[in-house]
Amino acid sequence: MNSLKLVMGVLTLGFWLSSFFVWKYFDSHGLRTPDLQSGKIYPLNTHGSVVYLTLHEHYFLYGLIIASIVFFLLSVVFYFVGSKRP
Numbered sequence: 001m002n003s004l005k006l007v008m009g010v011l012t013l014g015f016w017l018s019s020f021f022v023w024k025y026f027d028s029h030g031l032r033t034p035d036l037q038s039g040k041i042y043p044l045n046t047h048g049s050v051v052y053l054t055l056h057e058h059y060f061l062y063g064l065i066i067a068s069i070v071f072f073l074l075s076v077v078f079y080f081v082g083s084k085r086p
Helices: 002-029 055-082
Strands: 042-046 049-053
Touching: 002 042, 002 049, 002 055, 042 055, 049 055
Parallel strands: none
Antiparallel strands: 042 049
16 A cells, blocks of 8 residues: 555656646747637636647646646545554
């Protein structure tokens, strides 16, 4: 069970860091105006700096964020289940 907790923790950290770096990459390299031709119509607002993403980029970024949340919640569940020994 301890190795499973460790794996969940590492996956949580990995997905969270990946989502952070992908967000920052999109913020610094994205288009500042929407472009219907390329499909960059999904806004990403970073403290007032708005860039536009394609549907694939949008789902990729938010998929990483959701994966990190899911692995974090699994880590919490495994922590409490594993610590209930008498």
